[in-house]
Amino acid sequence: MALRWRTSPTSPSPLGAIISYLILGFWTFVVLFPLYWLVITAFKLPVHVNEGPTYIPFVDFQPSLHAWRYILVDLGNDTLRPYLNTVVVGVTSSILTLMFGAAATYGLSRFTYRVRLATALVFLGFAVLAAVGIQLGLPWQLAVAGGLGAFALARAAALRRVGGPRLGNADIAFWMISQRMLPPVAIVIPIYILFQRLGMLDTRTALVVAYVAANLPIAVWLLRDYFRTIPLELEESAAIDGANRYQILWRIVLPLSLPGLVATFLFIFVLAWNEYLLALFLSSAKAQTMPLLVAAQNATRGPQWWYMSVLILLMIGPVIALAIVLERYIARGLLLGAVRG
Amino acid sequence: MRGIPPVTTPQRRGDAVAAPVRRIPWSRETLVSWADRQAGAVLVLPAVLVILVLSIFPLLFSLYLSLSRFQPVSGGFRIHYVGLLNYRKLLLGSEREHFLGRLGELGLGGWLAFVVLAAIGLVLLWRSLRASPLSISRIAGHTVVAVAGLLALWLAVRTIVTSGGRPGTLVVTWVYVFGGVALQFLVGLLLASLCAQQLPGRRFFRVVFLLPMMITPVGVAYTFRMLTDTGKGPFAPIANWLGYANVSWVNDPWGARIAVMIGDLWQWTPFMFIVLLAALESQSPEPIEAAIVDGANRWQIFWHITLPQIGPVASTVILIRLIEAFKIFDMPNVLTGGGPGTATESLTLHAYVLWRSLDYGTSAAVAYSLLFVVTFVGIAYVRLVHRRLTEAL
Numbered sequence: 209m210a211l212r213w214r215t216s217p218t219s220p221s222p223l224g225a226i227i228s229y230l231i232l233g234f235w236t237f238v239v240l241f242p243l244y245w246l247v248i249t250a251f252k253l254p255v256h257v258n259e260g261p262t263y264i265p266f267v268d269f270q271p272s273l274h275a276w277r278y279i280l281v282d283l284g285n286d287t288l289r290p291y292l293n294t295v296v297v298g299v300t301s302s303i304l305t306l307m308f309g310a311a312a313t314y315g316l317s318r319f320t321y322r323v324r325l326a327t328a329l330v331f332l333g334f335a336v337l338a339a340v341g342i343q344l345g346l347p348w349q350l351a352v353a354g355g356l357g358a359f360a361l362a363r364a365a366a367l368r369r370v371g372g373p374r375l376g377n378a379d380i381a382f383w384m385i386s387q388r389m390l391p392p393v394a395i396v397i398p399i400y401i402l403f404q405r406l407g408m409l410d411t412r413t414a415l416v417v418a419y420v421a422a423n424l425p426i427a428v429w430l431l432r433d434y435f436r437t438i439p440l441e442l443e444e445s446a447a448i449d450g451a452n453r454y455q456i457l458w459r460i461v462l463p464l465s466l467p468g469l470v471a472t473f474l475f476i477f478v479l480a481w482n483e484y485l486l487a488l489f490l491s492s493a494k495a496q497t498m499p500l501l502v503a504a505q506n507a508t509r510g511p512q513w514w515y516m517s518v519l520i521l522l523m524i525g526p527v528i529a530l531a532i533v534l535e536r537y538i539a540r541g542l543l544l545g546a547v548r549g
Numbered sequence: 550m551r552g553i554p555p556v557t558t559p560q561r562r563g564d565a566v567a568a569p570v571r572r573i574p575w576s577r578e579t580l581v582s583w584a585d586r587q588a589g590a591v592l593v594l595p596a597v598l599v600i601l602v603l604s605i606f607p608l609l610f611s612l613y614l615s616l617s618r619f620q621p622v623s624g625g626f627r628i629h630y631v632g633l634l635n636y637r638k639l640l641l642g643s644e645r646e647h648f649l650g651r652l653g654e655l656g657l658g659g660w661l662a663f664v665v666l667a668a669i670g671l672v673l674l675w676r677s678l679r680a681s682p683l684s685i686s687r688i689a690g691h692t693v694v695a696v697a698g699l700l701a702l703w704l705a706v707r708t709i710v711t712s713g714g715r716p717g718t719l720v721v722t723w724v725y726v727f728g729g730v731a732l733q734f735l736v737g738l739l740l741a742s743l744c745a746q747q748l749p750g751r752r753f754f755r756v757v758f759l760l761p762m763m764i765t766p767v768g769v770a771y772t773f774r775m776l777t778d779t780g781k782g783p784f785a786p787i788a789n790w791l792g793y794a795n796v797s798w799v800n801d802p803w804g805a806r807i808a809v810m811i812g813d814l815w816q817w818t819p820f821m822f823i824v825l826l827a828a829l830e831s832q833s834p835e836p837i838e839a840a841i842v843d844g845a846n847r848w849q850i851f852w853h854i855t856l857p858q859i860g861p862v863a864s865t866v867i868l869i870r871l872i873e874a875f876k877i878f879d880m881p882n883v884l885t886g887g888g889p890g891t892a893t894e895s896l897t898l899h900a901y902v903l904w905r906s907l908d909y910g911t912s913a914a915v916a917y918s919l920l921f922v923v924t925f926v927g928i929a930y931v932r933l934v935h936r937r938l939t940e941a942l
Contacts, residue, residue, distance in 0.1 A: 228743045232754050235740055238815065239757055242772045245783055249775065261783045308596045315592030335606065384596065387604045391876045391923060393897045394916040397614060397909055398607035401626070421603030424596055452581065453588035482765040484879045485897070489904075499767040503883050513775055520768040531763040535756050 250275055250517035257513050275514040279522070290501040291522065297412050297497060298480040301419035306473050308420065309427025312384065314457055316377050316428075317435045318443075323375045334358050381428065388425035396489045403490060410491045418486045423476045430475065434468030435461065471537035478527050498523045615917045619909035635914035644911060646717060647891055647899065648918075652707045653714025663706040670698055677933055694929050715802075718891065718899040719918070724806065725895060726874040726926075729813050734867055736814065737821025742851070744822075745829040755826070762819035770883035773812040802892035805885045809893050812880050817873075821866055828862035829855070864938040868930055875923045896922075 248264075249257065251271035262268035279287050315321075338355030375383075403414045438461055446456050462469065484499040491497065502519050505511065584591065613628075615635055620627045639648045655663070678691045705723060708716040716724070744754055761769065775781075777798055779788040798804030836854050845853075856863075878897040881887055887894040887902065894902070896919040903912035 225746075225748060228746060228748060232740070232743055232748075235736075236754065236757050239761055241783075242769075242776055242815070243760070245776060246772055257781055261781060261785050263783065308599060311592040312596035315589055319589035319592075321589065321593065332601075332605070335601065336609065380593070380597075384600060387600055389872050389923065389927060390604060390608065391897060391916065391919050393876070393878070393900045394611050394913075394920045395604060395607035397904060397913055397916070398610035399603060401610075402607075417603065421599050424599055428596070452585040453592075454584070457592075478763055482763075482767075484765075484767050485901075488901070499765055499879075502765075502771065503767050505771075511771075511774070513781070516771055517775075520765075520771060524764045524768050527763045527765070528760060531760055532756055535759050 246517045246520055249513050250521055252514050254512070254514060275518045279515055279518045287501070287519070287522075290496045290498050293412060293415075293491075293495055294481060294497045294499075294523075297415045297419065297495075298477050300412075301416040301423070301480050302473050302477040304416065304420045305423045305427050305476050306469060309424055309431055309472070310462065310469065311457075312424075313428050313431040314435055314461060316381050317432065319377075321375070321377050321380055323380070325373045325375060328375065381432065384428045385425050388429070392422065392485050396486060399486075400489050410493060410495050412495050414490050415487060415495055415497070418490055419480045419483060422483070422486060423479055426479065427472055427476055430472045431465075431468060434465045434472075438464050467537070471534065474530055474534055474537075478530060481527055611913045611916060614909055615913035617910055619907075621907060631910070635910045636918075638911055639914055639918065644903075646715070647894075648717045648719055648915065649704065650708035650717030650720055651713070651715040653711025655707060655711055659706055659710040662710045663702060666702055666706075667699060670702070671695060674698075674933075677937070680937065690929075690932060694933065697925065697929075715892075718894045718896050718915075719922075721806065721892070721894060722875065722877070722896045722919075722922075725810060725813065725877050726871060729810050729817075729877075730867060730870045730874050732810070732814050733818045733821050733870060734863070736818045738825055738863070740818070740822050741825035741829055742855075744826050755823075758822050759819050761816050762823075764816070766816060766879035767883050769812055769816050770880050773808060773815070774884055777808050800889055802889060805889060805893045809877075809881050809884055812884055813874075813877065816880075817870065820870065824862060824866045825859065828859040832858045860938040864935045868927070868935055871930060872923060872927055875919060875926075 248271075251265060251273070252262070252269060253272050253274060256262050256269040265271045334355045338351040399418055400409070403409050403411075408414045442460055442464075443456050446460055451459070482499060483497070484503065487495075487497045487500050488503075491500065498519075502516065502523060505516050505519065616630060616632060618629045618631050618634075620629070638644050674691055674695050678687065681687070701723070705716070705720050708714040708720050709724075740754075740758060744751055744758075776783060779785055779798070782788075798808055832855065836858075837850055840850050840854055876897055877895045878901070881893045881895055882898050882901070885893045887898050891899075896915060900912045900915040900919070903909075903915060
């Protein structure tokens, strides 16, 4: 038995095990110490922070709830509103992202799309024309309707005969996922101007819309593999029984891929929860989210670490809980995505 | 009109029979079957529209913005087309020092660093070129990468390893990206290979090591500000003992940059770790067992069997992190505010600062420069490294 234990490729020798534990223990300390410091700072009085570091509660200093009382009771609504904003924006945008992403990914995994490149370019041209129209002062509803109408006409009539290269499913999926490469700062100013024109700056709606666009590529990327594992036979027999496409998707595919949907939802939710750049551009007071509130703490009297720690703990509590629950799914999802590219 | 009286029903049926068989165009049944036939388009269209409206059009508009001057006027704004003026400003004009940095005099160390690094890079490129059959496009591609790499290296060396030089936001971003990703990969690989062993308590380490990735970057940045405070932070006694009590890392450019990179390392090593660990655990055990029988040692097994097996996954996580790291913003903005001066500003932060001062045109130009660099690095990496590692399998 001992011999077998030795030769098993993944079990280390006793000395190796000790070294491994030392390194792993060191990194555990690196990961947990900042979190420990956050927790104890949240219970310190200003005097305990300002007079040099104190390390152990009840020994070095007497813990106090004053910071928690200040943030939760005295500030009350000023803390609650950003918190609520973050929850509402996170949940709404994640649900919408999941709906659009699941529909598109299912479509891409079961239908064959052959879009002519020419059609796509013509559509893009019309859309740019519509944008110019809005710029020149047309009401935007009219310009958008005109653009879409022109596109429908063009698609129905002339372009059927035009040849040229076609785009398949893989191209469309790649196009969607590759949007993740885009640095958000390269698109945020036009989005800012758009919402400014629509009078929607500093609203939750604007944030939800922006987050859906930002996270859709991730949803498509993660969901692709979950849909691929569902056996086609089930769907075929449902189709023979007279179910239409939407019924198949709703009654068979979605329930079967529920674990994947839940994991994707939570993953997107964490991203939306933590998002900072888009929120910084698109919201200021009414729609302020938690990352903005925390980042704004530095402003006046210098950093007040005790209040800051409470806010950070409130902000990261939910995602740490999710991380512990999600650990298995995240590894699997990321690996599948990484292997497929 | 509340329902049709039953008396008229037979009459209607009779009419329907007498008329030629024709479907009522908008009956519920035909609508459903029409929708069923269009399912493919209906399913994909929302996502396509979202990406078009909020990604592609903004991208085009941003390009136009970067070529124009933006003037807010009452009730709206005015845009003048100015050609490449904004880019000129970045490369030659008033934003040059901010963007590219200040070039310093090259000393012996600087020349040495440049020659050694350039030689290593060129040898690696040469070997990669010789690895597969030559074609004109491959030679051209390698030449472009060599020229761009040499220029980038020249800029980096002239601004970093000199007296009087100062790196701009472009070079600082490279430092964050290449230095940071290399560190994260090495630490992640080390931790993953330790965790892949049959050790009791592995699950605990896996969960703990994952945590930093999920924490809000803004929170991470403030936490590290607390930790690195030389007066009130937990390591103040050590700093005191070393004689750094009154020296604040915030005032030292490299101290501040290293603080940003440590925060980034803390946050993103888990991503490398978790994916590499999953890859290590899913590799097939037979080749390793065979190698043990043949008397290979641990290092040989790792180098010749494990590394090639996880190569494609490793290459992909590096690619993903390279692309993501170029977007770094939260950490420097909150941890150091870009300071001292502009020493820790990344390109995204640079664009944000310009946007805040209402210089939309130059801000868009910086953003487009970032997009250009990311795309170039991404394509070069896929062509030169990624494809070879994934094809080798």
